[in-house]
Amino acid sequence: MDKSSWKNAIRWVFVGAFLSAGVAHFLVTDVFVSIVPSYLxxxxxxxxxxxxxxxxxxxxxxxxxxxxxxxFGLIVLLIAVFPANIQMALSPEPFVEKGIPLWALYFRLPMQFVFMLGVWWCSQTERTV
Structure with a gap:
């Protein structure tokens, strides 16, 4: 698979992930509300x-x-929702009780930066010389 094919495949993974997560915000709103820091x-x-x-x-x-x-917008969004990821790591009990491993809550933090990099990469247009 060449670079362009990889980029396209990864782009579709992100498309599916963001569409699914976005729809989930409306289907299980209370779950998402539970991870929003209380100061917001x-x-x-x-x-x-x-x-x-x-x-x-x-x-x-x-x-x-x-x-x-x-x-660009998705990267800004990932930065904006990062406090919710921190909240999950700092108050993991409800999530661990539901079967989410503690390590996953911590692993999620650095993965947000990997996601940002991936979104940036797959959103860039191929340049021709």
Whole structure:
């Protein structure tokens, strides 16, 4: 598989992940609200807004003319929701009780940076010489 094929395959993985996560924000809203740090206001609205942006970003990765902006927006979104990932790691009990391994809650933190890098890479247009 050449570089372009890899990039396209990874892009579709991200499209599926962001669309699925975005829809999940509307199907199991309370689960997402439970990981929003308590110091943030309007937690339910924040969850729904982030779900909308995940869906928009996922679709944006599919459309070549929007791909770069979608990548930028998704990276900003990943940064914006990072406090929720920290919250899960700092207060893991409810998630561990539901069967999520503690290591996964910690592993998720550095993986967000890998996701950001992956989104950036797959949202860049191939340049021809």
């Amino acid at each position: 206001p309007a937690q339910r609205k924040l969850v729904l807004i982030s779900g909308v942006f995940e869906i928009l970003g996922g679709f944006g990765l599919v459309i070549p003319s929007l791909r770069r902006w979608a990548g």
